[in-house]
Amino acid sequence: xxxxxxxxxxxxxxxxxxxxxxxxxxxxxxxxxxxxxxxxxxxxxxxxxxxxxxxxxxxxxxxxxxxxxxxxxxxxxxxxxxxxxxxxxxxxxxxxxxxxxxxxxxxxxxxxxxxxxxxxxxxxxxxxxxxxxxxxxxxxxxxxxxxxxxxxxxxxxxxxxxxxxxxxxxxxxxxxxxxxxxxxxxxxxxxxxxxxxxxxxxxxxxxxxxxxxxxxxxxxxxxxxxxxxxxxxxxxxxxxxxxxxxxxxxxxxxxxxxxxxxxxxxxxxxxxxxxxxxxxxxxxxxxxxxxxxxxxxxxxxxxxxxxxxxxxxxxxxxxxxxxxxxxxxxxxxxxxxxxxxxxxxxxxxxxxxxxxxxxxxxxxxxxxxxxxxxxxxxxxxxxxxxxxxxxxxxxxxxxxxxxxxxxxxxxxxxxxxxxxxxxxxxxxxxxxxxxxxxxxxxxxxxxxxxxxxxxxxxxxxxxxxxxxxxxxxxxxxxxxxxxxxxxxxxxxxxxxxxxxxxxxxxxxxxxxxxxxxxxxxxxxxxxxxxxxxxxxxxxxxxxxxxxxxxxxxxxxxxxxxxxxxxxxxxxxxxxxxxxxxxxxxxxxxxxxxxxxxxxxxxxxxxxxxxxxxxxxxxxxxxxxxxxxxxxxxxxxxxxxxxxxxxxxxxxxxxxxxxxxxxxxxxxxxxxxxxxxxxxxxxxxxxxxxxxxxxxxxxxxxxxxxxxxxxxxxxxxxxxxxxxxxxxxxxxxxxxxxxxxxxxxxxxxxxxxxxxxxxxxxxxxxxxxxxxxxxxxxxxxxxxxxxxxxxxxxxxxxxxxxxxxxxxxxxxxxxxxxxxxxxxxxxxx
Amino acid sequence: xxxxxxxxxxxxxxxxxxxxxxxxxxxxxxxxxxxxxxxxxxxxxxxxxxxxxx
Numbered sequence: 049x050x051x052x053x054x055x056x057x058x059x060x061x062x063x064x065x066x067x068x069x070x071x072x073x074x075x076x077x078x079x080x081x082x083x084x085x086x087x088x089x090x091x092x093x094x095x096x097x098x099x100x101x102x103x104x105x106x107x108x109x110x111x112x113x114x115x116x117x118x119x120x121x122x123x124x125x126x127x128x129x130x131x132x133x134x135x136x137x138x139x140x141x142x143x144x145x146x147x148x149x150x151x152x153x154x155x156x157x158x159x160x161x162x163x164x165x166x167x168x169x170x171x172x173x174x175x176x177x178x179x180x181x182x183x184x185x186x187x188x189x190x191x192x193x194x195x196x197x198x199x200x201x202x203x204x205x206x207x208x209x210x211x212x213x214x215x216x217x218x219x220x221x222x223x224x225x226x227x228x229x230x231x232x233x234x235x236x237x238x239x240x241x242x243x244x245x246x247x248x249x250x251x252x253x254x255x256x257x258x259x260x261x262x263x264x265x266x267x268x269x270x271x272x273x274x275x276x277x278x279x280x281x282x283x284x285x286x287x288x289x290x291x292x293x294x295x296x297x298x299x300x301x302x303x304x305x306x307x308x309x310x311x312x313x314x315x316x317x318x319x320x321x322x323x324x325x326x327x328x329x330x331x332x333x334x335x336x337x338x339x340x341x342x343x344x345x346x347x348x349x350x351x352x353x354x355x356x357x358x359x360x361x362x363x364x365x366x367x368x369x370x371x372x373x374x375x376x377x378x379x380x381x382x383x384x385x386x387x388x389x390x391x392x393x394x395x396x397x398x399x400x401x402x403x404x405x406x407x408x409x410x411x412x413x414x415x416x417x418x419x420x421x422x423x424x425x426x427x428x429x430x431x432x433x434x435x436x437x438x439x440x441x442x443x444x445x446x447x448x449x450x451x452x453x454x455x456x457x458x459x460x461x462x463x464x465x466x467x468x469x470x471x472x473x474x475x476x477x478x479x480x481x482x483x484x485x486x487x488x489x490x491x492x493x494x495x496x497x498x499x500x501x502x503x504x505x506x507x508x509x510x511x512x513x514x515x516x517x518x519x520x521x522x523x524x525x526x527x528x529x530x531x532x533x534x535x536x537x538x539x540x541x542x543x544x545x546x547x548x549x550x551x552x553x554x555x556x557x558x559x560x561x562x563x564x565x566x567x568x569x570x571x572x573x574x575x576x577x578x579x580x581x582x583x584x585x586x587x588x589x590x591x592x593x594x595x596x597x598x599x600x601x602x603x604x605x606x607x608x609x610x611x612x613x614x615x616x617x618x619x620x621x622x623x624x625x626x627x628x629x630x631x632x633x634x635x636x637x638x639x640x641x642x643x644x645x646x647x648x649x650x651x652x653x654x655x656x657x658x659x660x661x662x663x664x665x666x667x668x669x670x671x672x673x674x675x676x677x678x679x680x681x682x683x684x685x686x687x688x689x690x691x692x693x694x695x696x697x698x699x700x701x702x703x704x705x706x707x708x709x710x711x712x713x714x715x716x717x718x719x720x721x722x723x724x725x726x727x728x729x730x731x732x733x734x735x736x737x738x739x740x741x742x743x744x745x746x747x748x749x750x751x752x753x754x755x756x757x758x759x760x761x762x763x764x765x766x767x768x769x770x771x772x773x774x775x776x777x778x779x780x781x782x783x784x785x786x787x788x789x790x791x792x793x794x795x796x797x798x799x800x801x802x803x804x805x806x807x808x809x810x811x812x813x814x815x816x817x818x819x820x821x822x823x824x825x826x827x828x829x830x831x832x833x834x835x836x837x838x839x840x841x842x843x844x845x846x847x848x849x850x851x852x853x854x855x856x857x858x859x860x861x862x863x864x865x866x867x868x869x870x871x872x873x874x875x876x
Numbered sequence: 877x878x879x880x881x882x883x884x885x886x887x888x889x890x891x892x893x894x895x896x897x898x899x900x901x902x903x904x905x906x907x908x909x910x911x912x913x914x915x916x917x918x919x920x921x922x923x924x925x926x927x928x929x930x
């Protein structure tokens with residue numbers, strides 16, 4: 049029975065936006081949205097019905113074994129080629145965009161060449177093995193036996209400093225795997241957009257020129273050229289395989305149209321899919337459908353090479369001209385047709401599922417990766433880059449309501465009010481996205497920290513959750529963050545315990561002295577600085593070695609074919625000598641605990657002398673047991689970040705400036721600076737049992753703060769302006785690469801036109817204070833608590849967790865509670 | 877012995893009739909789709925539960 053306008057109005061009034069979406073989207077989007085499998089782990093476990101794809105690793109391994117004598121990139125390219133040519137493919141009813149990572153819609157994939165520890169985890173994972181389970185276990189055992197001890201990470205482990213390796217992999221101080229096996233990379237879309245056949249031709253020319261040189265006068269300068277030839281061959285191999293992969297979809301679409309389909313309209317769609325896949329990615333796209341299909345093939349194919357946990361991308365910029373041509377100029381499709389294509393683009397991306405080990409699943413609950421698409425911003429010449437496609441993506445996001453990908457919007461003063469209203473509607477509908485990024489600040493930041501030229505800096509995309517990166521020939525960043533993720537609460541923890549970690553029971557940091565002996569706060573801070581430097585150094589040098597060895601141990605033929613600089617030089621995309629400028633940063637998880645803990649120490653130990661350091665350390669070692677009154681004193685009577693209190697805000701700024709100075713001393717493999725970037729994904733929950741009791745009153749096991757510069761949940765007591773003023777004391781250009789701020793707003797207060805104007809004023813203050821990021825949760829407590837009680841009824845409620853969004857019912861109870869505890873800010 | 881090329885689901889490649897795709901309609905708990913799996917034409921399909929003679 050059709051829903052009436054009155055019923056939709058009622059849903060809107062009740063702010064049940066998920067019903068509004070379901071009742072107003074096209075029947076095609078409704079089918080496709082409900083058809084897609086949920087592949088992010090729920091809390092920490094995969095949903096019933098999700099299966100690991102075993103055909104993919106078997107096809108890969110079969111060819112890998114057959115080509116033992118080949119250089120690694122060529123060996124890998126042939127293995128990927130076998131997968132792309134022989135893995136089953138499928139076309140879902142009603143879909144117009146094709147391509148998936150895995151042989152069936154409910155499959156997730158993994159990469160056996162990457163890491164034995166992940167392979168072993170899959171063997172032991174309950175509930176994801178295809179039936180019959182016994183047969184699957186045999187297949188897994190055969191794969192694990194072959195790869196055991198021979199994966200990229202196994203190879204890397206052999207060259208790492210043993211002490212560094214133990215500390216890095218302890219899980220206490222950092223997060224991540226120093227290998228392309230688990231990472232993400234910027235894509236050079238201007239180069240990719242030439243069409244794969246044209247890239248193959250460029251490679252042909254490079255090979256011919258090199259061949260001629262090698263047959264000329266012998267010289268030692270020519271010797272490195274011999275290694276380039278098989279790399280170019282590898283790049284061609286994967287590009288050819290990708291074209292063949294698309295051709296397989298074209299063929300399947302024609303088979304369905306000619307043999308099975310009876311509906312003439314669907315037949316026509318299938319033939320259009322066939323024509324599209326015969327065109328792209330071999331040739332550049334000409335229409336919106338071809339452009340989206342091209343883009344999707346690029347993203348899918350690279351995920352047959354490795355886990356790509358992020359999706360640095362600017363889809364409105366890429367597809368905008370085709371959208372405008374098809375919808376507004378030629379009128380070859382209607383706006384509704386275009387929304388169907390964009391909506392399916394989101395759904396097909398959401399469909400990609402990759403197995404994550406448990407520690408990643410806990411840190412990234414409910415999603416496969418942080419696929420944050422960058423929208424808006426400016427053109428190279430500084431003019432407004434927002435277009436009709438930007439608006440359309442905002443509109444369709446509210447209709448399909450998926451949690452991955454999400455959007456990050458590059459706000460600047462020239463953004464039109466109509467578009468700001470669309471953005472606000474997404475936030476008001478509780479999507480938790482787009483996050484707002486301050487474009488002028490971040491362009492300046494990119495130039496300051498990494499020396500990106502202005503015209504390149506203006507093209508930036510979000511590399512993962514937060515960090516900007518220009519997707520240009522020399523700007524593209526091929527290797528995760530080229531540095532590391534630090535569990536920064538350990539800095540203050542180790543300062544208090546002379547570098548000893550009481551959770552993992554080992555000496556981790558340097559012995560900076562017994563804190564009881566520090567006579568002044570300055571001495572305490574000096575020890576903090578030493579611990580900070582040690583933490584950044586150990587993480588950066590470990591990841592740098594992994595980065596340097598990656599072409600030898602893992603190799604990226606597809607990414608190399610996607611990079612102009614790699615195609616030009618015959619190098620692996622990850623090779624740091626091929627002209628990459630460097631865009632590294634250290635993600636600073638659990639950062640704000642440092643400011644609040646240092647402020648508590650300064651105030652209650654050194655200034656007021658209310659407690660001795662010995663008493664504090666004893667209380668912390670005992671997890672505050674038997675010292676509840678003292679703990680509450682540290683919670684309530686020590687200044688807390690986010691209240692516009694200079695006492696603690698100055699400490700925050702001092703910590704950041706000290707760390708930023710070190711960020712200029714340490715260098716990435718390209719020789720560029722390494723700023724920090726305070727944020728959490730759901731690392732604040734993951735590390736809850738890893739970080740011991742702290743002077744801010746936190747106990748071992750309590751969730752850590754949720755943002756990069758967000759105040760502790762419930763500790764910001766002076767309203768949103770005070771939060772902004774505290775955050776505005778940070779220099780968002782000089783003090784770090786970016787700073788994540790979570791804010792919860794009241795959906796009731798922000799209803800209607802008045803709500804929009806209040807929010808817009810908030811955005812103005814945020815800009816006036818020179819801040820680079822803010823993101824909003826706008827779902828009220830009663831809805832979230834109702835969703836906890838009756839999750840089946842609230843399957844579509846989305847929340848902003850940290851740098852990403854997730855369906856509320858897919859995250860752990862602890863993370864749910866943490867979101868509810870965040871202060872709801874009343875504006876105005 | 878039945879082989880794949882005798883099956884209704886088999887569609888040979890245009891340029892190589894020794895190879896083809898096994899195209900089947902699958903309905904899972906969430907969606908319906910067509911899947912294509914590359915197979916050799918003379919592949920033994922005696923044990924294939926989906927075999928349907930042309």
